[in-house]
Every structure is written in C-alpha cells, then in structure tokens.
Amino acid sequence: MSKLRIASYYENRLGRNDGNPLYMFNAFKQIPGIQSDHLITLGTFDKWWKWDLHFEADWGEDALKGLLPYTPVPIPHPSVFWSSDTHLGYEWRLEKAKRTDFNFVCQKRAQEDFKREGVDSIWMPHAVEPQAYPFIPSVKKYDVCFIGHMNSENRIEALDTFFKAFPNFYYGQRLFEAAAEKYCQSKIVFNISIKDDINMRCFEAMSTKSLLLTNWLPTLGDLFEDGKHLVTYKTMDEAIDKAKYYIEHDSEREAIAQAGFDEVRAKHTFVHRARQVLDTCLPGWEKKEEETHAMLQAS
Numbered sequence: 001m002s003k004l005r006i007a008s009y010y011e012n013r014l015g016r017n018d019g020n021p022l023y024m025f026n027a028f029k030q031i032p033g034i035q036s037d038h039l040i041t042l043g044t045f046d047k048w049w050k051w052d053l054h055f056e057a058d059w060g061e062d063a064l065k066g067l068l069p070y071t072p073v074p075i076p077h078p079s080v081f082w083s084s085d086t087h088l089g090y091e092w093r094l095e096k097a098k099r100t101d102f103n104f105v106c107q108k109r110a111q112e113d114f115k116r117e118g119v120d121s122i123w124m125p126h127a128v129e130p131q132a133y134p135f136i137p138s139v140k141k142y143d144v145c146f147i148g149h150m151n152s153e154n155r156i157e158a159l160d161t162f163f164k165a166f167p168n169f170y171y172g173q174r175l176f177e178a179a180a181e182k183y184c185q186s187k188i189v190f191n192i193s194i195k196d197d198i199n200m201r202c203f204e205a206m207s208t209k210s211l212l213l214t215n216w217l218p219t220l221g222d223l224f225e226d227g228k229h230l231v232t233y234k235t236m237d238e239a240i241d242k243a244k245y246y247i248e249h250d251s252e253r254e255a256i257a258q259a260g261f262d263e264v265r266a267k268h269t270f271v272h273r274a275r276q277v278l279d280t281c282l283p284g285w286e287k288k289e290e291e292t293h294a295m296l297q298a299s
Contacts (some may be wrong), residue, residue, distance in 0.1 A: 003035040004288050005078075007051040010059040011040060013068055019200075020057035020084055020106075020270075024277075027270035028055075033288030051076075053281055058106075062092040073097050080281055081123060082111075082273075086110035087195040097121065102281045108219045109195050122280060125223060127270045128203035132176040135209045135261065138184040143168040143247050145186035145210075147179050148201060152194045153239070155293045158236060162190055165240045166247075183208040187247050190239075190264040193217065203268050206260040207229065211246055211253045213239060223268070229260040 005027045010021030026198035028036035037051070054076045075096075083093040084106040093110075094117055097103045103121035105111050106179060114121045143165045150156050163169050167219040169181050183189050191214035203213045206229070216232040226232045231246065235240035243246070278285045 004282065004285055005035045005037065005051045005052070007039050007054045009039050009054065009056045010063060011061065011068065011238065012038075014064070019059065020082065020126070022080070023127070023132070023270040024055065024057050024274055026129065029273035029275060030271050031289060033285070033291060034278075052104045053078055053080060053277075055080045055082075057082040058093065060085060060089075062089050070275070074235045074252065077101055078281060080104070080277060082106070083089060083110060083121075083279075084126065086113070087197045094119065103137075104277065104278075104280075108222070109196060113271050122276075124273055124276055125198055125219075125268070126200045126203055127268045127273045128200070128207040128264060130207055130265060130272050132209040133180045133183075133204045133207040134177065134179070135207070136181050136184045138181065138188050140185060142170045142182075144188045144190050144213075144243060145170040145182055146190045147172060147174050147182060149173065155192050155194065158239075159190075160293055161236050162243075166243065179204065180208045183210045185209055187253060188213050188243055190243070191215065198223070202230070203264055206264040209257050209261040211257040212260060213243055213246070224260070228256065229263045231256065267280075 008021060008025040008028065025036055025038050028034050064209045079100045080198070081096055081100040082104040086093050086105060086107055090113065091266060094114065097114060097119045103114065103119060104124040105114065105121045106124065106126050108123045111121050111123045144160060144162065150159065159171070163171065170186060172182070174182055183205050184232070189210045189212050189214060190197070191201045191205065191248060193199055193215055196217055202212060202214055212230040214230060214232055216234045220232065224230050231242055233242055
C-alpha cells in the first residue's frame with residue numbers, strides 16, 4: 001500500500017537541528033499513512049515529482065546566506081510555507097509566501113500583514129514536541145527559571161529586574177530534556193517575548209507541567225485562559241507581584257500548571273500542527289491513515 005509522501009526542507013549542515021522544521025519532520029513521521037522525508041534545497045529537481053506535498057517550516061535561511069554552498073531554487077508544487085520569524089525578518093518571508101501555494105504563520109499579526117499584501121495565510125501557532133520537552137517529576141529547587149538568550153533590550157532589562165527580585169533563579173541555555181529538567185525543577189517559568197510573538201517557550205514550559213508566567217498578548221487569549229492555563233503580566237511590577245504570590249501558594253500554582261499541561265498536550269503538539277497542514281492541503285488524506293490502521297490490525 002502506498003503512503004502519502006511529505007518532503008520537508010530545512011538546513012542542518014551547521015550543526016543546529018532543532019526547531020519547527022525538525023519537529024514537523026518528525027511529527028509527519030508519527031502519523032500512520034505518511035512517509036516523511038528530509039531534503040536540503042541544493043538545486044536537485046529530479047526527485048521532486050515523487051512527493052505529494054513540499055513542506056517548509058521557517059528555518060531562518062535569510063540568516064544563513066553566505067555561510068553555506070546553498071543555491072535557492074524555484075519552489076516545487078504543491079508547496080507549503082510555515083513562517084515563524086516575521087517579527088524579525090518580515091520582507092524575506094513575505095516574498096517567499098507570495099511564491100507558495102499554502103501559507104501558515106505562527107503569529108496572527110503576520111496573517112493580517114500578509115493579507116494587506118494580497119497573500120492569504122492561516123494562523124498556526126508554535127507548538128511543542130512532548131518527547132523533547134517531557135514532564136520529569138522533580139523537587140522544585142528554583143523559584144523562577146528562564147532558559148533562552150539575551151537577544152533584545154526589553155528582555156535584558158526585564159530579566160535583570162526579575163532576577164534581582166528572586167535570587168533563587170536558574171538562567172542558562174538548554175535544549176530538549178535538559179531544558180525540560182530545569183523547567184520541572186522550577187516553581188515558575190518566566191517568559192517575555194521579543195516583540196508581540198507567542199514564542200515556543202510558552203508551549204515548552206507548559207508541556208513540563210510548570211507554571212508559565214508570560215507577558216500579556218492579545219492573541220494568547222485565543223489559545224489559553226489567563227489564570228486557568230497560565231498567568232500573564234503587563235508590567236514588571238505586576239510580574240513580580242504575581243510571582244511572589246504563586247511561589248507561596250503551591251496548590252494554586254500547581255493547579256494552573258496541571259491545567260496548562262493538559263491543554264497544551266491535548267491541542268498544541270506538533271502532531272496537531274502536522275494534521276492541520278494535511279487537512280488543509282491534502283483534503284481526504286485521512287483515508288491513507290485509515291488504510292494503514294486497517295492493514296496493521298489485519299496483520
């Protein structure tokens with residue numbers, strides 16, 4: 001029985017192998033009836049006809065120009081582009097979206113901006129891979145935690161203020177299970193967006209069953225309920241006051257963390273996102289999944 005074949009395009013020759021491209025490649029592999037293949041766009045046309053869908057999640061190719069023997073080529077069809085960094089490099093992603101058959105965007109603002117430029121897109125926020133960010137039962141060693149980079153002025157100022165208020169903190173750069181372990185060891189995972197983006201940290205922190213304290217964004221309310229799944233703040237004074245409260249109120253904090261965990265695992269994994277892409281771009285694809293399931297049951 002033939003499978004639907006999905007080609008996922010992203011660069012991994014510089015050593016980095018994380019983020020939406022890798023997660024989606026693996027998510028497609030987890031769906032019965034789907035064959036997921038990874039390709040690097042090097043100008044080879046001869047095999048393109050073999051795939052039912054050509055998928056590309058934003059891997060920041062605009063930042064890699066000149067670092068690799070990379071030759072951009074015409075986008076094959078049917079093509080999908082899931083753009084994440086529109087808040088950092090809008091024009092590059094807009095031009096790519098204009099040449100793509102199906103467009104998804106991580107940030108709702110980008111959907112509105114693309115629309116004004118004549119490009120239709122679907123809002124599909126970031127997600128989490130539970131195998132990469134699992135819940136690890138742990139003693140809460142830290143009051144607050146932030147894992148990430150000091151890559152914007154507002155983040156530097158916010159973290160400086162926040163860590164001074166809570167000396168028992170963890171800060172560092174970690175990936176996958178190593179990051180999940182630190183989240184699980186923390187009462188609160190602190191987050192601040194670079195601009196107005198719902199970043200991956202929101203989903204990863206909640207996937208570890210830790211309380212997420214994040215800056216308020218209007219689009220967050222479309223995904224989660226403040227005070228039920230997570231806690232938001234609008235000023236640093238409010239962030240500090242709420243952190244102090246939830247550090248001291250264990251049962252309330254853990255109830256919100258549990259609700260956030262349940263919500264993100266039920267609706268916001270990369271398999272959920274992969275299925276949304278398939279539903280949109282390949283209507284009726286579920287027949288392949290049903291056929292695969294029936295075959296496995298018969299065997």
